[in-house]
Amino acid sequence: MNRTATGMDDAGHTTRVDGMSANTGHSDGTVGKALDVLEAVAVQDRPVRFSDLLSSGRWPKATLYRLLQTLTNQGMLHYDDETGTYAPGLRLVQLAHRAWNTTSIAPVARPYIDQLSAHLGKTVHLATLDHGQVLYLDKRNAAKPIRMFSDAGKVGPAYCTGGGKAMLAFLPEPALDAALRAQAFASYTPQTLTSATALRDELAHIRAAGLSFDREEHEPGIICIAAPIRAATGEALGAISVTTSTLQNTLEDLSTLGPDLQDTARDISAALHPWSAEPRKGADHGRHPDKCH
Amino acid sequence: MNRTATGMDDAGHTTRVDGMSANTGHSDGTVGKALDVLEAVAVQDRPVRFSDLLSSGRWPKATLYRLLQTLTNQGMLHYDDETGTYAPGLRLVQLAHRAWNTTSIAPVARPYIDQLSAHLGKTVHLATLDHGQVLYLDKRNAAKPIRMFSDAGKVGPAYCTGGGKAMLAFLPEPALDAALRAQAFASYTPQTLTSATALRDELAHIRAAGLSFDREEHEPGIICIAAPIRAATGEALGAISVTTSTLQNTLEDLSTLGPDLQDTARDISAALHPWSAEPRKGADHGRHPDKCH
DNA sequence: AAACCAGGTTCCATTAAATGAAACTCTGGA
DNA sequence: TCCAGAGTTTCATTTAATGGAACCTGGTTT
Structure with missing residues (x-):
C-alpha cells in the first residue's frame, strides 16, 4: 500500500518523485529507514551517541543498532571508538563531489x-x-x-x-x-x-x-x-x-x-546550453580534468 | 551467516568496521545493495541510463528498477526526465557538508x-x-x-x-x-x-x-x-x-x-587537541556559525 | 499494416531479510 | 556486592525484497 512517491498519477507526464516531501518521514522500505537514521545523525551538528538517537523514540533499540552498523560498514557514518559516537561519514564527501560535478x-x-x-x-x-x-x-x-x-x-x-x-x-x-x-x-x-x-x-x-x-x-x-x-x-x-x-x-x-x-x-x-554552436554532440563541453597532490 | 564487518574478532578491542574493503561488493543486506547502486551511478562521471546499469549484469532488472526508484525518492539520486538518466542527487551535497564540518x-x-x-x-x-x-x-x-x-x-x-x-x-x-x-x-x-x-x-x-x-x-x-x-x-x-x-x-x-x-x-x-587550555568541556572549540545569502 | 524490438514498468508467488521484545554483557559507580 | 545505564545479541515472527515472466510503449523493420 505504500510506494507513495507520486501525488497525481493522472496529471499526465512525469509523475516521478517531484513535489516536496520526499524525506518527510514514512519510508521507502528498509533503505528509507536507513537514510532516515543517516539524516538524523547529520542534522545534529555534532557526533551523537547511540542513546541520543534511541531516546528520540523513532526506532526500536535493535533496529537502530543494526541500521547504524550497516551505515557504518558502508562508510556513510563514521564511528568514533574513543567517544562512542556516530557522525556523517567521509564517503559522503566523495559522493557529493560527484554530485556537485555531475548533477x-x-x-x-x-x-x-x-x-x-x-x-x-x-x-x-x-x-x-x-x-x-x-x-x-x-x-x-x-x-x-x-x-x-x-x-x-x-x-x-x-x-x-x-x-x-x-x-x-x-x-x-x-x-x-x-x-x-x-x-x-x-x-x-x-x-x-x-x-x-x-x-x-x-x-x-x-x-x-x-x-x-x-x-x-x-x-x-x-x-x-x-x-x-x-x-x-x-x-x-x-x-x-x-x-x-x-x-x-x-x-x-x-x-x-x-x-x-x-x-x-x-x-x-x-x-x-551549448546549442547553436555544436549540435549537442556526446562530447562534454565544460568539464575539466584537474589534478591534485 | 553474513554480518561480515570484522576481520578478526579475537584481536581484542574495536573490531568494528576498520581495515579496508567495506564497500567491496557483497552487501549489508538491502541497504548495502542500494548503496552499491548509488556508487555505481556515482563512479560514472556522467548521468547513466537504466540500461547502462542493467547491462553490468550486477542486478536483476526489477531489483535494479526498485532500488533506483527508492534512491530517487530519497533524493540520493537525481532522475532527469528529458534524458531518462540518473545522476548523484543533491541531497548528497547537503549531507557531505555536515560530514565535512563534523567528521x-x-x-x-x-x-x-x-x-x-x-x-x-x-x-x-x-x-x-x-x-x-x-x-x-x-x-x-x-x-x-x-x-x-x-x-x-x-x-x-x-x-x-x-x-x-x-x-x-x-x-x-x-x-x-x-x-x-x-x-x-x-x-x-x-x-x-x-x-x-x-x-x-x-x-x-x-x-x-x-x-x-x-x-x-x-x-x-x-x-x-x-x-x-x-x-x-x-x-x-x-x-x-x-x-x-x-x-x-x-x-x-x-x-x-x-x-x-x-x-x-x-x-x-x-x-x-585543545587540552591544556580547557579540560575538554562540552563546549565546542573551533566551530563557526557563518551566514549565506 | 503487422511483426518486431529495445528500453522500461509492473505482477506475484517465493524467499530472504528486517523486526523488536527480551535476554544478555559490560563498565562504572554507590 | 549490587545496581544502573548503555550497548549488544538472540530468535521466533513479521514484513519486505526478490526476480522470472508478463506487460507496456514508442520506434523500426519486413
Whole structure:
C-alpha cells in the first residue's frame, strides 16, 4: 500500500518523485529507514551517541543498532571508538563531489563566478533550488579570499533570501505551487514576507525586473541582490547573488550591480546550453580534468 | 551467516568496521545493495541510463528498477526526465557538508591553510586517509585564487602522493598493514614505488624526516612536499601539502618550505587537541556559525 | 499494416531479510 | 556486592525484497 512517491498519477507526464516531501518521514522500505537514521545523525551538528538517537523514540533499540552498523560498514557514518559516537561519514564527501560535478550547474558556473567576484570585489554565491529550499553550491568571497566548502551544501529558506526568491520567480506554476507549500514562512526579521500571497506579489515584481533583493528579510543588517540563471524554457535553474551588509552598502549600491549580475547569469545560461554552436554532440563541453597532490 | 564487518574478532578491542574493503561488493543486506547502486551511478562521471546499469549484469532488472526508484525518492539520486538518466542527487551535497564540518579535520585546519597558502603563495592541499585512499578535503590555490569544491571529495592513491605517504608513514602498524594491502601499486610513472617493501623503506625515511615528497611518482612533472598532521598518539590524522610543477620549482625549492609546512601541521594538531587550555568541556572549540545569502 | 524490438514498468508467488521484545554483557559507580 | 545505564545479541515472527515472466510503449523493420 505504500510506494507513495507520486501525488497525481493522472496529471499526465512525469509523475516521478517531484513535489516536496520526499524525506518527510514514512519510508521507502528498509533503505528509507536507513537514510532516515543517516539524516538524523547529520542534522545534529555534532557526533551523537547511540542513546541520543534511541531516546528520540523513532526506532526500536535493535533496529537502530543494526541500521547504524550497516551505515557504518558502508562508510556513510563514521564511528568514533574513543567517544562512542556516530557522525556523517567521509564517503559522503566523495559522493557529493560527484554530485556537485555531475548533477549541479556549479562546475559550469564556476569560472563565471570567479570572474564576477574578482570584478566586483564582492562575495558571490551560487545556489539552486532543492525541494523548495535554497541549496548553496558555491561561494566566492573576495574581501578575504577564503573559500569555504562549508558553504557548498548549506541550505536556507527560499522565501526570504535573494537567490531563493529569484528562483521562485521563474519557476513554472506547478513547481512554484509545490515550492510555496514547502515554505515555512517564519518571520526572521520585521521585513520577512510571511505569507504565500505577499510572496507572490514580490515574485511578480522580480519577474518584471529580472532581479531580486533581500532587504534584510532573513537576517538584520544583511542585504543581497540576486539574478536567476534560466533554462531555455525560462525556468530558473539556479541563481547567483551578491551579499553585503548594511554597514557597507545600501540597496541602491547593490542595484547598480544588477546589470553585471544579469550578464553573468546569462553567460552561465548560455554555457549550460551549448546549442547553436555544436549540435549537442556526446562530447562534454565544460568539464575539466584537474589534478591534485 | 553474513554480518561480515570484522576481520578478526579475537584481536581484542574495536573490531568494528576498520581495515579496508567495506564497500567491496557483497552487501549489508538491502541497504548495502542500494548503496552499491548509488556508487555505481556515482563512479560514472556522467548521468547513466537504466540500461547502462542493467547491462553490468550486477542486478536483476526489477531489483535494479526498485532500488533506483527508492534512491530517487530519497533524493540520493537525481532522475532527469528529458534524458531518462540518473545522476548523484543533491541531497548528497547537503549531507557531505555536515560530514565535512563534523567528521573531518577540515574546519579546524581551514584558517591555517588559508594563512599558509597566502604566506607561501603556493597551492596547498589538505587530505585525510579514508580506507587506504587519499581523500582531499580542501585546497587553496594561491596562484589563481580559484577555489574548487570539486577538489574536496576527490580521491587519489596513497602510495604515490606526497600527502598519502606522509600519512602512511605515521600510521600505527595494524592500520598501516591494512592500508598497504589496499594499495594498487600501479606504475603511474617511472618514479612510482610499486611494491609494499619499497614503500616501507620510503616510509622509514619519511618518519625520520617528518616530511614527505612526491618526486613525480603520480604524474610526470608534478612534485610536492607534504607534512603529516598528527594526533597526540603520534598517529597521522591528515596531511597538508604544497604542490608545484617541475617547470616552476625543484625538489630543493620545495624542501625549503618544509619548516613552514611542519609548523602549520603542528598548529593544526594543537588546534585539534585543545587540552591544556580547557579540560575538554562540552563546549565546542573551533566551530563557526557563518551566514549565506 | 503487422511483426518486431529495445528500453522500461509492473505482477506475484517465493524467499530472504528486517523486526523488536527480551535476554544478555559490560563498565562504572554507590 | 549490587545496581544502573548503555550497548549488544538472540530468535521466533513479521514484513519486505526478490526476480522470472508478463506487460507496456514508442520506434523500426519486413
